[in-house]
Amino acid sequence: MAQHTAASTAPTSKTLPADGMSRWSQIAQFSPFSREKFRQLVNAGKAPPAVRLSERCTCYSNRELHRFFADPVNYSVEAK
Secondary structure: OOOOOOOOOOOOOOOOOOOOEEOHHHHHHHOOOOHHHHHHHHHOOOOOOEEEEEOOEEEEEHHHHHHHHHOOOOOOOOOO
């Protein structure tokens, strides 16, 4: 029998890459927060800042996400 697979479903990663950028849909499985709570933490400077690549595409730095997920209580955005 032939197996039917959905071509539109991308395989989900078990780990977050160390480098690069990720969208919320890629990091949601690693986050203990909801999307709205994470956005509030970003606005308060207590989570990695979002990077707007276009009007509809917002990403987060994977390096900063790893720092944040390692210690979310004591994380703070570094001033540049």
